[in-house]
Amino acid sequence: MGWQFMKQSMIINGKTHEINVDGDMPLLWFLRDELEFTGTKFGCGSGLCGACTVHVDGQAIRSCVTPVSTLVDKKVTTIEGLSENGDHPLQKAWLNNNVPQCGYCQAGQIMNAASLLAVNAAPTDKEIETAMEGNICRCGTYQRIKKAIVEAADTLGKEA
Amino acid sequence: MSVFNASRRDFLKTAGVATGGLVIGVALPANALVEKGIFKDSGTNLNAFIHLADNGDTIIYCGRCEMGQGISTALPSAVADEMEADWLRVIVKQGDADEKFGPQATGGSASIRVMYQPMREAGATAKAMLIAAAAKVWKTSPDNCFAQSHFVINKSNQQKLGFGDLASIAANMPIPEKPTLKKKSDFNYIGKKLPRHDQGEVVIGKRIYGVDTKLPGLKYAAIVHCPVLGGSLKNLDKTDALKLKGVSNVVEIPRFDVPFGSIGGVAVVADNSWTAQQAIKKLKIEWHLGENAIYNTKEYKQQLVANVEKPATLAAERGDLDKAFKSAKHKITATYTGGHLSHAPMEPNASVVWVQKDSCEVWASTQSPVDIQKVLGQYLKRDPKDIVVHVAMAGGAFGRKFKCDYVHEAAVISEKTGEPIQLIWSREEDMRTGYYHSINAQHIEASMDEQGNVTGWLHRAAFPSISSLFDPSLERASADSLGEVTNHLFGVENFRAESGDAKAHTRIGWYRAVYAIFYGFAFGTFADELAYKAGKDSLSFVNQLLDNNHNEKQQAQIQRAKAVLAVVANKSDWHKRSTLPKGQGIGLAVHYSFRSFVAMAVHVEVKGGEIKVLNVDCAIDCGQVLNLDGATAQMEGAVAMGMSLALSTEITFREGAVVNSNFHDYPVMRITDMPNVRVHITDSDESPTGLGEPGVAPFAPALSNAVFAASGKRYRDLPFKPLAV
Numbered sequence: 001m002g003w004q005f006m007k008q009s010m011i012i013n014g015k016t017h018e019i020n021v022d023g024d025m026p027l028l029w030f031l032r033d034e035l036e037f038t039g040t041k042f043g044c045g046s047g048l049c050g051a052c053t054v055h056v057d058g059q060a061i062r063s064c065v066t067p068v069s070t071l072v073d074k075k076v077t078t079i080e081g082l083s084e085n086g087d088h089p090l091q092k093a094w095l096n097n098n099v100p101q102c103g104y105c106q107a108g109q110i111m112n113a114a115s116l117l118a119v120n121a122a123p124t125d126k127e128i129e130t131a132m133e134g135n136i137c138r139c140g141t142y143q144r145i146k147k148a149i150v151e152a153a154d155t156l157g158k159e160a
Numbered sequence: 161m162s163v164f165n166a167s168r169r170d171f172l173k174t175a176g177v178a179t180g181g182l183v184i185g186v187a188l189p190a191n192a193l194v195e196k197g198i199f200k201d202s203g204t205n206l207n208a209f210i211h212l213a214d215n216g217d218t219i220i221y222c223g224r225c226e227m228g229q230g231i232s233t234a235l236p237s238a239v240a241d242e243m244e245a246d247w248l249r250v251i252v253k254q255g256d257a258d259e260k261f262g263p264q265a266t267g268g269s270a271s272i273r274v275m276y277q278p279m280r281e282a283g284a285t286a287k288a289m290l291i292a293a294a295a296k297v298w299k300t301s302p303d304n305c306f307a308q309s310h311f312v313i314n315k316s317n318q319q320k321l322g323f324g325d326l327a328s329i330a331a332n333m334p335i336p337e338k339p340t341l342k343k344k345s346d347f348n349y350i351g352k353k354l355p356r357h358d359q360g361e362v363v364i365g366k367r368i369y370g371v372d373t374k375l376p377g378l379k380y381a382a383i384v385h386c387p388v389l390g391g392s393l394k395n396l397d398k399t400d401a402l403k404l405k406g407v408s409n410v411v412e413i414p415r416f417d418v419p420f421g422s423i424g425g426v427a428v429v430a431d432n433s434w435t436a437q438q439a440i441k442k443l444k445i446e447w448h449l450g451e452n453a454i455y456n457t458k459e460y461k462q463q464l465v466a467n468v469e470k471p472a473t474l475a476a477e478r479g480d481l482d483k484a485f486k487s488a489k490h491k492i493t494a495t496y497t498g499g500h501l502s503h504a505p506m507e508p509n510a511s512v513v514w515v516q517k518d519s520c521e522v523w524a525s526t527q528s529p530v531d532i533q534k535v536l537g538q539y540l541k542r543d544p545k546d547i548v549v550h551v552a553m554a555g556g557a558f559g560r561k562f563k564c565d566y567v568h569e570a571a572v573i574s575e576k577t578g579e580p581i582q583l584i585w586s587r588e589e590d591m592r593t594g595y596y597h598s599i600n601a602q603h604i605e606a607s608m609d610e611q612g613n614v615t616g617w618l619h620r621a622a623f624p625s626i627s628s629l630f631d632p633s634l635e636r637a638s639a640d641s642l643g644e645v646t647n648h649l650f651g652v653e654n655f656r657a658e659s660g661d662a663k664a665h666t667r668i669g670w671y672r673a674v675y676a677i678f679y680g681f682a683f684g685t686f687a688d689e690l691a692y693k694a695g696k697d698s699l700s701f702v703n704q705l706l707d708n709n710h711n712e713k714q715q716a717q718i719q720r721a722k723a724v725l726a727v728v729a730n731k732s733d734w735h736k737r738s739t740l741p742k743g744q745g746i747g748l749a750v751h752y753s754f755r756s757f758v759a760m761a762v763h764v765e766v767k768g769g770e771i772k773v774l775n776v777d778c779a780i781d782c783g784q785v786l787n788l789d790g791a792t793a794q795m796e797g798a799v800a801m802g803m804s805l806a807l808s809t810e811i812t813f814r815e816g817a818v819v820n821s822n823f824h825d826y827p828v829m830r831i832t833d834m835p836n837v838r839v840h841i842t843d844s845d846e847s848p849t850g851l852g853e854p855g856v857a858p859f860a861p862a863l864s865n866a867v868f869a870a871s872g873k874r875y876r877d878l879p880f881k882p883l884a885v
Contacts, residue, residue: 022435025434025435032433033433033434038365038368038371038374039364039366040365041369041371041506042371042508042584043506043507043587044587045586045587046587046823046824048824049506049587051506079363079364079365080365080366086360091364094362094363095355095359095363098353098355098793100356100362100363101228101793101797102505102553102554102555102557103228103362103367103553104369104505104506104555104556105555107363129831132831133831133832135830135831136506136823136830137506137800138504138801139506139797140796140801140834142800142829143796143836143837144793145831146831
């Protein structure tokens with residue numbers, strides 16, 4: 001009997017969701033096609049561009065190469081669940097710096113940056129670049145992304 | 161132009177908004193929007209469209225397609241400014257495919273240039289009618305009233321009436337014959353920094369892109385294409401694919417031989433995208449590759465070089481070049497090349513199409529809904545007007561989504577299965593089934609006199625042109641396609657342009673900045689090479705080249721080009737460049753394209769073979785700027801895209817097929833490479849021109865010039881650092 005008949009589940013943005021699909025299905029497609037959480041984007045399918053970044057137990061992962069079978073009972077956070085009211089310091093800093101152009105990669109950028117700030121509250125420019133290197137923005141908003149992360153880190157530092 | 165009151169017509173029904181309130185349309189004379197080479201016909205008429213509801217909500221439609229360039233903020237903000245609407249009360253909606261919005265094919269950096277004036281006049285008309293309505297209520301003269309921030313105010317007693325309260329009364333007011341437009345000094349939004357209307361949705365993951373469309377009963381499709389242009393399916397075994405749980409259909413898609421039709425392929429339909437992608441891998445396919453299987457870009461580029469290093473077909477001529485060359489003090493030659501490029505927007509091609517017996521409805525990320533109507537109309541043998549196209553936000557496009565082959569394919573599948581179909585291309589298919597930027601070679605020979613004046617200029621270019629899409633038999637680019645060479649602002653009395661043979665073996669398409677990419681590179685780099693030969697600094701040499709242009713029609717352009725160049729020289733400390741540390745250098749370039757002027761100063765550090773771009777100063781003159789922040793963002797993005805194509809991105813063909821497949825072998829720029837970009841915008845009263853593309857052209861030549869200044873190494877081939885694939 002396949003594992004998928006055993007009523008496994010994962011927790012997405014605080015809510016339990018039964019994993020009712022093939023265990024090999026990457027989380028990205030479970031989110032997008034089965035649950036219709038479309039904020040997480042498909043960019044490359046190979047973990048090369050970062051558009052599909054979400055958190056698993058608080059850490060950034062590439063959902064396009066993460067099979068759902070590895071996520072049983074794990075806590076998944078998508079861009080839709082990053083904050084209650086869209087008011088995470090990164091989201092505010094993104095708006096304050098008018099970061100998005102097409103905006104398609106920005107959910108992945110923000111989720112990746114949130115994971116960075118969770119472990120490094122005051123990253124240097126170099127640390128920001130290294131952490132964000134896996135996230136491509138074809139519109140070229142990198143300069144503003146850097147600025148927004150620095151600003152959000154400042155906000156978090158003041159709150160702490 | 162005339163403005164009309166649409167409140168009592170049935171536009172509201174088609175627009176899908178509640179009736180009531182004031183609705184303003186703008187009718188343009190039939191040919192006002194026809195731009196040579198960009199729009200074939202203007203269609204009709206109603207192009208801007210304001211709906212002011214009784215509660216004060218103001219819906220402004222954007223008929224041009226949004227792909228990240230910010231047009232759906234810029235144009236509506238011009239309406240709101242003239243209308244004295246409060247931007248916070250404005251709801252921007254994207255217009256479906258409909259000729260009432262005017263030309264919707266979004267390309268050529270044309271949106272602002274074409275639509276700025278009509279959008280302002282629509283706003284001014286609404287304002288005049290609201291003022292007239294208030295004057296009627298107060299039994300005073302309209303001159304005694306003014307509008308401000310969503311209210312009309314009575315000058316004598318400071319009474320106020322909200323726009324919402326006035327909407328229905330205004331709908332019955334006469335339309336002003338010629339609405340008065342605001343003075344520049346009175347602008348609220350035009351020329352200011354206005355945040356994007358949709359960025360709040362972006363940061364919470366709620367902005368809906370083409371790829372995000374969901375419908376009840378939606379089926380998901382994946383596709384694999386014939387790897388070679390002109391090939392066809394030889395043999396298909398779908399047994400294993402159909403065995404996969406959740407797979408419902410395998411659909412053959414023959415090549416549809418119209419511009420923007422499918423190249424041909426095989427699609428799988430399933431319950432979700434992932435299953436469809438898995439099933440694609442289980443198809444056993446043999447292709448007839450056809451005659452383009454001979455195409456190898458490495459050899460082809462060498463052939464282009466050979467074709468420009470010998471006499472070619474005359475495109476244009478001035479003066480007596482042979483005589484100039486004979487009496488030359490210096491004779492300098494150089495050959496420049498560039499490879500194919502794939503647009504690679506972050507959102508791959510995607511759409512939803514539902515073909516039914518009596519209807520066809522499309523949801524697509526697109527730059528040209530009109531072409532979707534045309535191609536689907538041709539394919540389904542229906543009137544293009546019967547194809548309903550909802551224009552979705554595109555997750556980047558850069559020219560790729562002007563061509564709707566991916567939408568056509570979804571229509572083929574949906575027609576076959578009767579279901580609503582979402583077709584998403586994989587990244588690999590996106591990279592391998594493109595409409596590529598032309599591979600190219602240019603050869604320039606120039607003569608100079610003793611004072612360093614350029615006396616003669618021979619410019620040969622060879623590249624498969626975009627026209628080959630429409631006429632594959634073309635052997636070379638036309639004289640028109642060399643227009644940017646012939647009309648370049650450099651003043652050279654004795655001049656000849658020639659077009660070298662370059663038959664297309666793949667689909668060629670517009671890529672952000674188009675031919676300006678390689679023309680800008682050749683002109684900007686060669687000018688720097690000439691300056692060294694003449695023993696002059698590049699800035700004064702380029703200024704001299706521009707000053708030597710005595711064509712009266714180009715004098716204003718020359719002054720504007722020189723002005724932006726002066727700005728970047730000043731901002732980058734060009735005059736102090738001799739004090740830079742060893743291994744650093746500054747390069748300059750200026751290029752005029754899409755009617756805008758852009759100069760760049762690129763400051764690099766070269767260590768061993770490594771090129772690190774430290775700073776970029778970018779100056780633009782695009783006439784009156786609409787959105788200061790949007791304009792700045794376009795330049796930052798142009799630097800990033802210019803840097804990718806200058807340093808690393810190139811599409812390689814072997815035996816007719818693209819070798820690259822994903823971002824590991826098509827390495828676009830990442831955050832680690834991003835320089836500090838400083839954008840300097842000219843305050844101008846000239847008519848506005850576009851900025852989507854012009855920023856790309858000057859980067860590569862400025863970089864080549866900077867690297868030469870820093871290291872003495874001259875790069876003449878794009879990209880400088882090709883990846884071996």
